[in-house]
Amino acid sequence: MSQLREIPIVKRRLRAACVAFCIALLLVLAIVGLNGAPSVAEGMRVIPAPAVDEAAGQATSEVAVLAGGCFWGVQGVFQHVKGVTNAVSGYTGGAQATAEYETVSTGATGHAESVRITFDPSKISYGRLLQIYFSVAHDPTELNRQGPDSGTQYRSAIFPVTAEQARVAKLYIAQLDQAHAFNAAIVTRIEPDKTFYPAESYHQDYLTRNPTSPYIVYNDLPKVDALKHLYPELYRTDPVLVAAVASAQ
Numbered sequence: 001m002s003q004l005r006e007i008p009i010v011k012r013r014l015r016a017a018c019v020a021f022c023i024a025l026l027l028v029l030a031i032v033g034l035n036g037a038p039s040v041a042e043g044m045r046v047i048p049a050p051a052v053d054e055a056a057g058q059a060t061s062e063v064a065v066l067a068g069g070c071f072w073g074v075q076g077v078f079q080h081v082k083g084v085t086n087a088v089s090g091y092t093g094g095a096q097a098t099a100e101y102e103t104v105s106t107g108a109t110g111h112a113e114s115v116r117i118t119f120d121p122s123k124i125s126y127g128r129l130l131q132i133y134f135s136v137a138h139d140p141t142e143l144n145r146q147g148p149d150s151g152t153q154y155r156s157a158i159f160p161v162t163a164e165q166a167r168v169a170k171l172y173i174a175q176l177d178q179a180h181a182f183n184a185a186i187v188t189r190i191e192p193d194k195t196f197y198p199a200e201s202y203h204q205d206y207l208t209r210n211p212t213s214p215y216i217v218y219n220d221l222p223k224v225d226a227l228k229h230l231y232p233e234l235y236r237t238d239p240v241l242v243a244a245v246a247s248a249q
Contacts, residue, residue: 044226045135047181050172053127054164061085062121064129065092065159065196067112068138069146073220074115076207077137077227079239083124086245088116089206090198092159092191099197107151114159116196124234126165130158130172132234134186136226141184147219156188159196166192204242 068074071089078087091099094110104111117129134140140156160166173186198204207224210216228235 044230045182046230047131047135047176048179049131050127050168051175052168052171053125054121054168056125057121060120060122062119062126063161064117064119064126064165065114065161065194066117066129066133066137067092067114067155067157067159068133068140069113069142069154069156070149070215070219071113071115071199071203072206072216073223074113074133074137075205076216076220076239077132077223078115078117078129079205079208079241080224080227080236081119081124081129081132081231082234082236084117084119084240086116086118086240086242088198088242089203090114090116090196092194092196093157096195096197101200101203104153105151107153109153111153111197112155112157113153113199114157114196116198127168127172128234130169132227132231133158134172134176134181134188136223136230139182140186140188141182143187148215156186158188158190159194160190160192163192166190205239208239208241 066074075087075089078084090113091104091109091111092114093112094104098104098109099111103109104113119126119129138146138156142156144150144152144155146154146156158165158169160169169190173188173190176182177186207216207220211221
């Protein structure tokens with residue numbers, strides 16, 4: 001009987017030991033995670049501004065379409081840029097019939113996850129957007145991948161909407177390669193004459209709506225922080241959101 005009475009005591013002791021072990025393990029994992037998390041400095045790349053940019057005109061609105069990995073982070077970065085009036089996540093490079101997330105995710109559609117950026121060229125130029133794109137929004141030396149995501153749908157690509165945009169982008173890539181701005185050659189493709197298709201509503205404003213998502217915290221928030229530190233004169237605290245633009249129309 002005495003041995004039976006000791007069983008609950010042993011169980012309580014084992015349970016307490018397990019709890020203590022789990023707490024210790026969580027603390028170790030937290031420390032390792034913090035040490036392994038990307039810092040703002042690691043996400044920053046100081047690169048020169050484009051030597052050739054679009055000529056200033058009278059237009060107050062222009063569109064740029066850029067792809068650089070998962071569109072959540074690219075959209076989130078440009079939503080914090082002064083002069084940007086809208087940034088919509090979507091798909092570019094393939095047919096309208098395949099412009100759907102699950103289908104694009106197969107990597108067989110020709111689409112890239114992309115962002116259509118509407119901006120005021122009197123406040124920020126196309127070339128400056130490209131500077132942010134190359135230095136903050138993604139790594140242009142990674143072929144068909146960004147971070148944990150791989151496949152042609154995550155390729156680095158510029159989809160110029162005018163011949164002048166294509167010219168500026170081509171010259172800027174050559175400039176950066178010649179200056180050895182990165183440790184490897186830029187693999188960004190210039191793909192003209194492609195149609196942009198908006199992504200599903202649940203992908204829009206994803207970074208702002210899910211700031212505690214592990215994917216966003218690790219992969220995308222450091223990009224927004226890098227934008228703030230590298231281009232403070234272009235950083236806006238309150239992002240321009242797709243939902244807000246739509247409600248104002």
